[in-house]
Amino acid sequence: MYVPPGWPSEVLPPGNPDWEASAVAWLLDAVPPDYRAYGVLRRHPLALARMARHHVNATVEAARTGYRGAAVDLKEHLPPHAIEAVLEAYRREGPRLVKLAASIELVERALRGEPFVARMDTSGHRRTPR
Template sequence: MAVPDPHRNVAPPGWPREVRPPDTPDWERTAASWLLDLCPPDYRRYAGLRKHVVVLARFAVLHVEAGQAACRRGLSEARADLGQVAGAEVVDAAIATFQLEEARLLAVRRGVGLVEEALRGRRYVARL
């Protein structure tokens, strides 16, 4: 019986919990499911994205980055745009929401980038 290699099947920090580590059974299926959940629902219609998970990962990266850009724009324009139609308390709450979403998307972007790298063949080694 082969001795398990402790350096295989390592998921780096920031790896999404919903995706099994690379090279474990069904890891690409779990990656595809998670990536599709990140993308607009219409992406599920495209057989090419479901069939070629690495392509789906690239689409997901770009989609998440677009969300990050939208948050940055929302933050930079919130006071000027919303101040005309809402009170200071509402504007402050909107800014806080943009900040929370920006932080969430930062973590998602890291995870989707790691999954894309793994789908392209990059593997991580456990360090002590």
């Protein structure tokens, strides 16, 4: 089965016998550990995906806000090299979180039953499906 670019390598492609179990395990790793206490999220992977999507999107926004204010908020408390290290952590974490959010969205779409179909562009190359 075709999976689009950005599909998490830890999740089996839809249609495989254990794909939903692999999706649940992966999604639980993307959210705070306390989410594991809710059986409803294991029984209903789509609900877990939805919650994970909202959680990670909020984390992306928090990281952006943190990055924008870190230098000002920390300038009286940390030396310049430490502030730069904090900003570098944000610069590394931000893209990771954005990629994670996109992968969660793909898994959520698959859990909703949306098929992924590889489409060719006019030059005959595969392009990312919508």
